[in-house]
Amino acid sequence: xxxxxxxxxxxxxxxxxxxxxxxxxxxxxxxxxxxxxxxxxxxxxxxxxxxxxxxxxxxxxxxxxxxxxxxxxxxxxxxxxxxxxxxxxxxxxxxxxxxxxxxxxxxxxxxxxxxxxxxxxxxxxxxxxxxxxxxxxxxxxxxxxxxxxxxxxxxxxxxxxxxxxxxxxxxxxxxxxxxxxxxxxxxxxxxxxxxxxxxxxxxxxxxxxxxxxxxxxxxxxxxxxxxxxxxxxxxxxxxxxxxxxxxxxxxxx
Amino acid sequence: xxxxxxxxxxxxxxxxxxxxxxxxxxxxxxxxxxxxxxxxxxxxxxxxxxxxxxxxxxxxxxxxxxxxxxxxxxxxxxxxxxxxxxxxxxxxxxxxxxxxxxxxxxxxxxxxxxxxxxxxxxxxxxxxxxxxxxxxxxxxxxxxxxxxxxxxxxxxxxxxxxxxxxxxxxxxxxxxxxxxxxxxxxxx
Numbered sequence: 001x002x003x004x005x006x007x008x009x010x011x012x013x014x015x016x017x018x019x020x021x022x023x024x025x026x027x028x029x030x031x032x033x034x035x036x037x038x039x040x041x042x043x044x045x046x047x048x049x050x051x052x053x054x055x056x057x058x059x060x061x062x063x064x065x066x067x068x069x070x071x072x073x074x075x076x077x078x079x080x081x082x083x084x085x086x087x088x089x090x091x092x093x094x095x096x097x098x099x100x101x102x103x104x105x106x107x108x109x110x111x112x113x114x115x116x117x118x119x120x121x122x123x124x125x126x127x128x129x130x131x132x133x134x135x136x137x138x139x140x141x142x143x144x145x146x147x148x149x150x151x152x153x154x155x156x157x158x159x160x161x162x163x164x165x166x167x168x169x170x171x172x173x174x175x176x177x178x179x180x181x182x183x184x185x186x187x188x189x190x191x192x193x194x195x196x197x198x199x200x201x202x203x204x205x206x207x208x209x210x211x212x213x214x215x216x217x218x219x220x221x222x223x224x225x226x227x228x229x230x231x232x233x234x235x236x237x238x239x240x241x242x243x244x245x246x247x248x249x250x251x252x253x
Numbered sequence: 254x255x256x257x258x259x260x261x262x263x264x265x266x267x268x269x270x271x272x273x274x275x276x277x278x279x280x281x282x283x284x285x286x287x288x289x290x291x292x293x294x295x296x297x298x299x300x301x302x303x304x305x306x307x308x309x310x311x312x313x314x315x316x317x318x319x320x321x322x323x324x325x326x327x328x329x330x331x332x333x334x335x336x337x338x339x340x341x342x343x344x345x346x347x348x349x350x351x352x353x354x355x356x357x358x359x360x361x362x363x364x365x366x367x368x369x370x371x372x373x374x375x376x377x378x379x380x381x382x383x384x385x386x387x388x389x390x391x392x393x394x395x396x397x398x399x400x401x402x403x404x405x406x407x408x409x410x411x412x413x414x415x416x417x418x419x420x421x422x423x424x425x426x427x428x429x430x431x432x433x434x435x436x437x438x439x440x441x
Binding site (some may be wrong): 038041042045046048049052063077079081082088092101149150152154157159163176177179180182183184185186187189190191193194198 | 261263264265266267268270271272274275277278279281282283310311312313320323341360365415429
């Protein structure tokens with residue numbers, strides 16, 4: 001029993017060490033990969049532009065829900081005008097980085113993990129190695145960097161669309177004064193709030209992309225292994241994102 | 254080549270959109286940068302207040318509860334030490350009497366401040382760059398409480414002044430009932 005616990009602890013530590021070393025290899029290969037800029041651009045397109053629809057749709061609905069719930073709550077205190085502030089701060093600081101990261105892990109992370117995992121399973125990575133092409137700098141690093149670049153931008157787009165959704169419900173439907181909505185928001189939101197969202201989404205981008213490429217790269221070269229890697233990507237990403245979210249929030253307060 | 258160049262265009266467009274969103278967030282949700290103006294025709298008026306509380310630029314100007322304009326600028330008059338509030342009113346409300354008065358009210362319990370106009374009786378109307386002379390400042394809660402306490406202590410000292418007890422300011426605030434108590438309780 002205790003031995004099993006210890007073994008799983010050692011296993012977890014080993015996994016953490018593996019992923020840390022993997023990150024170091026990626027960082028070491030980054031300058032070389034930056035020279036092949038078209039590869040990174042392709043991955044920005046894959047992880048970013050192709051995730052736009054789901055991000056925008058979710059952002060709109062999250063914003064609209066914020067508008068409805070916030071309006072209902074604030075109305076009890078007769079201060080519906082604070083809706084803009086509530087929606088903006090909620091979105092910028094918390095909702096858009098976290099929800100974008102979770103969606104990103106589901107949409108882009110799984111695609112990365114299964115793609116790299118399939119490359120492993122079909123021996124494409126080994127073939128590259130045989131041709132003296134480093135699969136890390138050719139396959140892994142562009143995908144990692146693409147995710148890291150795409151994630152903060154996706155979060156910013158999420159915030160913008162979410163604010164539009166909150167405004168749609170609050171101002172257009174519930175009749176909150178639009179001047180108060182924006183002016184109270186502008187009075188209360190500071191650059192610091194936007195920074196917090198940016199730092200969070202950048203960290204989530206690094207974490208989600210790293211987990212996805214790691215799980216894919218070290219997937220068992222079987223159909224089952226690729227499936228497991230995809231599942232692990234989503235589960236680990238979600239837990240890590242929420243954990244990091246707590247850390248960054250407490251650091252910013 | 255064609256495939257990869259459309260990919261690059263897509264990636265570029267995505268990055269551009271992301272940065273546009275970021276620019277929108279930094280300029281439009283905070284009070285940095287230029288805010289998108291409102292369209293339509295307006296005329297500007299100003300009013301001087303002793304105290305505007307936490308009135309903010311963009312706050313509505315209303316008359317009888319109807320939105321007629323917005324606050325556009327808040328300055329301090331360094332000679333009189335009054336707040337100069339510039340606002341723009343919708344041009345379709347161009348027959349507001351020139352002796353109307355402007356007051357600062359609060360929206361709801363925790364809401365922001367807004368300016369309420371009350372019509373006067375003059376035959377002349379407010380024009381562009383006019384100034385409203387009759388103003389009433391925002392009610393500052395601390396001042397109100399201070400006045401209340403002062404009122405109570407005045408009443409206390411009036412009623413107990415005849416009895417000759419040395420009404421200390423500490424006990425008078427907490428004794429709103431004018432019951433004459435010749436022997437004040439011992440305060441430890």
